[in-house]
Amino acid sequence: MTRRIRAAVLDQVPGKLEIEELLIDDPGPEEVLVEVGYAGLCHSDLHEIDGTFATQLPIVLGHEVVGRVARIGSAVTEVNVGDLVVTCLSVFCGSCEYCVQGRLTLCVRRARLQQDRPRPRLTRTDGSPVRATAGIGGFAEAVLVHQRGVVAVPDHIRPETASILGCAVTTGMGAVLHSASVRAGDTVAVVGLGGVGFAAVQAARLAGASRIVGVDVVPEKLRRAADFGATDVVNGREVDAVEAVRALTGGGVHHAFEAVGSGSTASQAFAMLRPGGTATVMGMIPDSHTIAVSGSALFLEEKRIQGAFMGSNHFKVDVPLYAQFERMGLLRLGELVTSVVDLDTINQGFDALASGHEIRVVARIGRI
CATH class of the missing domain: 3.40.50.720 (NAD(P)-binding Rossmann-like Domain)
Structure with a gap:
């Protein structure tokens, strides 16, 4: 059964994000539905908004997310309902030439895992599809991602800090x-x-x-x-x-x-x-x-x-390790987040990011 969520949608380039009510689909067999707590604002998002990089519209941007697992598909084995998880756009198949060589960020099946599914992840209330960037679409109250695009992190880490682990830090x-x-x-x-x-x-x-x-x-x-x-x-x-x-x-x-x-x-x-x-x-x-x-x-x-x-990452191992480094005082992650906005003021967050004076801006989207 689909559910209604609020999301920031990009409809024109250059443009601004507009807050809309969308429908998000149920998880497929290997998919995870995550209630979003925070989402980081990345320069790659900004460059899609200003037209530096081409994108297909309409789209929900955002790929740097922390949230709680709300539902899982029938074949999901890597996370459980209730886990605090971080998303990463470098989802991997685990069996292609590059994956078996340990070069997960070069996975040749990434696009299929991110985009190929029988129904759109997101639709407007009239049934028209809305794309989710990198198969995530993090500027929304919930995201539907492949299980190889999320990793559980310890509950001790602050959510606003954890939100930047999946892209900037990695x-x-x-x-x-x-x-x-x-x-x-x-x-x-x-x-x-x-x-x-x-x-x-x-x-x-x-x-x-x-x-x-x-x-x-x-x-x-x-x-x-x-x-x-x-x-x-x-x-x-x-x-x-x-x-x-x-x-x-x-x-x-x-x-x-x-x-x-x-x-x-x-x-x-x-x-x-x-x-x-x-x-x-x-x-x-x-x-x-x-x-x-x-x-x-x-x-x-x-x-x-x-x-x-993406730092040639092995994010399923790297992200929990970096969270542990933060706990041990070896990494100063919280100080990297210099501004927090809400979903309704996300455009102001991108204006701040574009100014060059912020280190990292994150959007507070939900309570987790």
Whole structure:
């Protein structure tokens, strides 16, 4: 039996989210119905709203969710009713070539698991379908997701903190620990100090990096960088960021991480490397952008540039581990959430996110 929920729907691009009453379907055999408590506002959502990235309308955005399991399908074995769970958009099949190699974020059957079902997840009251981004659609009172797109987390973690585990934290932490495999003693630069960037800074600290340089243009973020583990900061609006990082680290860093989603900042990250270094792009760069890479730096200096989708995560293991790190005081997750809005004021939250002054904004959607 379907149920009525309130959700924030994007109907035109560029545009604003409109609060509507939708119908959400019952769980299929491997699906989980989750009552949403909080949902994080991600820059990828913002870029769909402003038209930077194309999307199919109408759609309920949001993929970074924490909530309680309300119902489960007949074949669900990975979570139980009542569990506090976090969603992650990198759902995986577990049996394709990439999954069996442990590269879950490259699963070739992801789209099928997210979208293929006999009936739409969401419909308007007139029966017309509404898409759910990444098979989640988190800016709603409830979400219907595949069981391989959720993971249970301990009840001790604050819900508003847990909401950012499924994307911002997983992406930033994973890029450092999985994609780049930063080692003790390495030097690191992180370009872009939002939720993803500050997660990367903390992961570099946990990995034992000897120097961690935070690069941004917002003074408030630079002032907070040391709290998360940065040893140095560079204001890219006041100085040449590449030259400043190279000067601070004696010729460049072992690892540079780009968290802005821009061709120019990815180019900067590559230019910050010392010989043999690796630049890892975490941000979503539009196809229209180009990245400047020196051919001689690739050939003669063995510098590398790579992408990291969702931090090359193993989120079923990673997310509970990060929650445990938070409990042990090893990760400062609560401080990453700098603003909380309600579902009815979610557009104001995206305005705040677009200003560049917030680290992470989350929407309070329901009580869990």
